[in-house]
Amino acid sequence: MSDHLIVPSGMSRRHFMGHLATSAMAVPAAHLIGALEANAAAPGRSKPKSCILLWMAGGPSHMDTWNLKPDSEKNGGPFKPIATSANGISICEHLPNVAKQMKHLSVIRSLNSKEGNHDRGTYMMHTGYTPNPTVVHPSFGTSFAYELGNRHEGLALPHAISINGPGVGAGFLGMAYSPFVVQNPNGKVANLEPPAGVDEARMFRRLSMMKLVENNFISQRRGQGSTDHDAVYNKTVRMMNDRKTKASLSLDSEPKEVRDLYGRGSFGSGCLMARKLVEMGVTFVEVSLGGWDTHAGAFDTLSNRLLPELDKGMSALVADLDQRGLLDDTVIAWMGDFGRTPRINQDAGRDHWPRSWSMVLGGGGIRGGQAIGDTDKDGVDIVDKPVAPMDVIATMTQAMGLDLGTQWTTPRGRPIKLVDAGTPIKELI
16 A cells, blocks of 8 residues: 655655756766666566556447447447457447457446536546545546656656547646647647757757746745646656657658558547557556537447547557557556437437446456446346446556555645545456
């Protein structure tokens, strides 16, 4: 059990890296970074795991993806189930490539998240907690980054990265652990190059001046915010001066056939970037695919855009991780804000439904090829093995190699657990 007080004092890695960042333009700093990387990857050191979250913003329908009900006359919908590489498990016909990878993945078909509002559902599925006005909880991804990121001392990349969306922040753990956002994986990542017309020497002088101001500000005990601000700038400077970092945040050098395999849309490209990032050692990457709030015209939107894009990117990611020997060290989660109503509304869509829906887990030692729980023949009520969001986070936490008793103390002295009353799903671990 760990109990971290998140208000640092004295000399720490953060302060040390700040001094390193001040001289980031100098050649000796580059040599030191290389030495740290070599030390982090030295034989005998256990490799920390990574996590990729495929976030379906808007709330995907379990009835049209992972738990079709073709025998339901009132709720079934137009899509047909197809067999998969996992014995006895069928999924939507519009996910044929994912179907080939289901031996590596397991479906949870009995999730009850209780929150049917987009913001509240997003918060709960990222943290396991109901929103609370007295505390902002960290997402499980930033929690993993906070706990595991320091095992990659030489990594210039942030330990939490969000692609195609802002993700959910680190709450009371501080801004330094919030996700670095890549708005468009097909474009150039902003702020990784000096401003136009600013040469190396001038950039160094600017950084030195800023560092002087920052240190003076922090020395006046201005709180966690100023310290985190300093840490974020230090990390950014290191990223600007690290060729491997820049390469991992660009898809320009990827072969055409690889780009085509993943798909060249923002989601497929984000999945490819996620693979590159976990290969580099990033702890947590979230890749968002929006548009799942399908209150009207759902089946056209799903069959013509969302499901084909998901099918390409997700299947390529799982297959690529497996082929590269990375799947056992990378937890993959597929989820959204909540599910959608089994009932089809008058606009050929489905509405918000947190009561009984599906998500997917795999990789990182999580057993694949299984279906956990189920709903009745109309997809309405859970009839087997109900699962709560905190159970999902407990399962992922254990798969990541973290202690289920992990807790922190907020700056106000309040103890908060990473996993609160959640139980790992025994069939998956």
